Amino acid sequence: MTAVALRERGRGYDVVILGGGVAGSVLAARLSEDPARTVCLVEAGPDHGADWRSWPPKLLDARALPRDDVWERRTEVHRIRARVLGGSSCVNGCWHTWGSAADHEQWAGAGGPRWSAAAMEPYRQKAVRQMRLRSVPEREFNSFSRAALAAARELGYPEVDMGTSGGPGCGTPLINALDGVRWNAAFAYLAPARTRSNLTILADTLADRLVVRDGRVRGAEVVVDGRRETLTADTYVIACGAFGSPGLLLRSGLGPTADLRRYGIQPEADLPGVGANLTDQPGVFVPLTPTPELNAALAAKEKAGELYVSRMLVRAASAVCSDGTDLHILPSAGNPLFGSLPPGEYEAGISAFLMKPASRGTVRLRSADPTTPLDIDPAFLSDPDGRDLAALRSGLEIVERMAATAALEPLAGPPSGRPSRDLTDDQLRARLGTYWHPVGTCAMGRPGDPLAVVDGEARVRGVSNLRVADASVLPTVPAANTQLPVLALAELLADVLKEAGA
Ligand SMILES: Cc1cc2nc3c(=O)[nH]c(=O)nc-3n(C[C@H](O)[C@H](O)[C@H](O)COP(=O)(O)OP(=O)(O)OC[C@H]3O[C@@H](n4cnc5c(N)ncnc54)[C@H](O)[C@@H]3O)c2cc1C
Known part of the structure; x- marks a missing residue:
């Protein structure tokens, strides 16, 4: 108009x-x-x-x-x-x-019974229908995501429905991609x-x-x-x-x-x-070294137009989690999120994301002019008790165990560089990314x-x-x-x- x-x-x-x-x-x-x-x-x-x-x-x-x-x-x-x-x-x-029942308890505590798990369920279902959310079709899996599911089972995670509340487990998300269209x-x-x-x-x-x-x-x-x-x-x-x-x-x-x-x-x-x-979910990506066989399998997927970087996840509880789950462990393999690699080479690795961080950041103005970018400080890993760092290290332990499973190890070698358990707090901070939430x-x-x-x-x-x-x-x-x-x-x-x- x-x-x-x-x-x-x-x-x-x-x-x-x-x-x-x-x-x-x-x-x-x-x-x-x-x-x-x-x-x-x-x-x-x-x-x-x-x-x-x-x-x-x-x-x-x-x-x-x-x-x-x-x-x-x-x-x-x-x-x-x-x-x-x-x-x-x-x-x-x-x-x-x-998420988990604990999320709704926090929201209902702040906003009243409309925010309870039971009261929000019809709205979750309505959104799932309207967005045409569906489970991942078999053809969108690649050999790495399929092996990652087996690896999670090897570590003892049961298969769970990721579209509803529940405890630790592995599974596939609901997606709003219809034949590759977002x-x-x-x-x-x-x-x-x-x-x-x-x-x-x-x-x-x-x-x-x-x-x-x-x-x-x-x-x-x-x-x-x-x-x-x-x-x-x-x-x-x-x-x-x-x-x-x-x-x-x-x-x-x-x-x-x-x-x-x-x-x-x-x-x-x-x-x-x-x-x-301001609360966002930071994470660390642990790179693995894809074998030539994995690179070839990913190249074939890309040629077929079906290369999706990640199609499964593990919902986990860290050593400091008191209620529900607080970690997503996310294996990925494909074209890198940032930068590029020579043709036929791909990035593989596993990320650990903090789902319930204690740290709080801020959004502030830099000027009253609406075209001036905002001052956004996520203040990742800044909680005074160090709980977020502890949860992250716990997640990285799961990543290491997952990379070493019989299912995944044949596809991608051990993490390149220093093992994440040996990284100092500052080195971990320098490697933080975000889940954008x-x-x-x-x-x-x-x-x-x-x-x-x-x-x-x-x-x-x-x-x-x-x-x-x-x-x-x-x-x-x-x-x-x-x-x-x-x-x-x-x-x-x-x-x-x-x-x-x-
Ligand atoms: C890169 C990325 C990847 C993500 N991946 C996932 C994922 O895989 N799964 C998932 O569940 N979530 C994901 N998210 C998060 C998800 O997209 C957000 O939770 C969701 O979009 C939040 O909805 P919202 O309506 O609050 O904000 P938004 O969807 O961001 O909408 C805000 C809108 O307001 C407009 N706006 C802002 N300021 C003004 C202004 N002054 N005047 C007019 N318009 C304005 C913006 O242009 C924007 O269109 C991702 C987010 C990003 C950025």
Whole structure:
């Protein structure tokens, strides 16, 4: 929609959703089901259209992680996030797992019974159906992932269903790749909704700030075609993701007062939790040396167009895990995630990811200008008790044992370089990557919780017509990949908004 058309909509909308990523797509689709409700979805990135065949091939190819349509190029790896309608579902690894009962206990403790495992189950199922999630087809396995499953069994891990809660075990994720096409949230949720006359999608439109006065949002200032416009609505929903949502709140004067003043922003509500509590899942990749036979088998898979880097995982409990599981052990073999190798050579290895880290980072502004990149510090392995380091070392022990199994050893030699158990803490830190699952920067919590930004119904404290509904509201990260939990929470919050008469 053009800026002119935008101005012509002067009467405003029932609901404006800022951020057209995973959660924003779900909310826009569900809230526009009622033709009497007008909904406007605002996305900073492009809309590649209703027909998936017209999308850029790189965003469709489920065999690789694209680096197009992102907020920052050539940046630190933990900062990567999508800027496109459909959000990070357009650039992600396509696989889905569900956490443990302990996750829901933490969320229900913060947000009430709606967040219990039983209450969220129908929303998990709804998301699985709508995203067309399915188990990995046999042909997508390669000899390494097949051997890795055997290796996990050799270590005593039972096969488990990774799409539901449970204890330690091995198995395959649910995936949203259909014949190699990454089936993103824009396809799954927005494509069927686009023809509705009550749904407006504004792509290439940057949400700068909300105009807040006397505890109410009066408008959303957006930048479109280089010009500033104000959108008005009865209800505003922020869904800009774990980095973008705190950024938008802070620019709107909703955050820690001292920080806001530093950037010349007039405080409208003192919310110390905005941008605090950033929780992401770090991990370490342990490289193995593929045998010529493994390289040849992977080359054959690539020639057949069926080379997927990883298709199985182990859900494990570290030596310091007190409840549920806290590790993903992820064998992978194929083209490297970063850089490239000569033709016919591939990267193989096993990663250990911390699923329930204790460390907490921050998202802060560097300026009030919405085009200035945010200050994002994941503060990996910074917890004062050293629990995260201990859990990581425990995970790396499992990696070593797995690499030495009768099933895997014939395919890939021992880790190159120093064994991970001999690495110092600083050396481990230098090798950290991320699973790209940030949450927690606008966390929900009970009324007395000083860091709570929203309540269990996603209402922002101190602002009557504003909600946040995306990964940022989860107070703790699940012991899972986050896309399915975010899809489920957005389905849940769409119902909450409908009940509230939004
Ligand atoms: C590289 C990568 C790989 C991943 N792999 C997996 C995986 O395999 N499995 C899994 O479960 N999860 C994975 N994830 C995580 C998963 O994609 C996220 O949990 C999920 O996308 C979070 O949804 P969200 O709606 O909170 O944020 P997003 O999907 O990131 O959506 C936020 C949207 O808001 C828009 N936005 C932000 N700021 C503004 C603004 N100011 N104005 C307008 N629009 C704005 C963004 O452009 C974006 O489209 C991965 C993530 C990344 C980055």
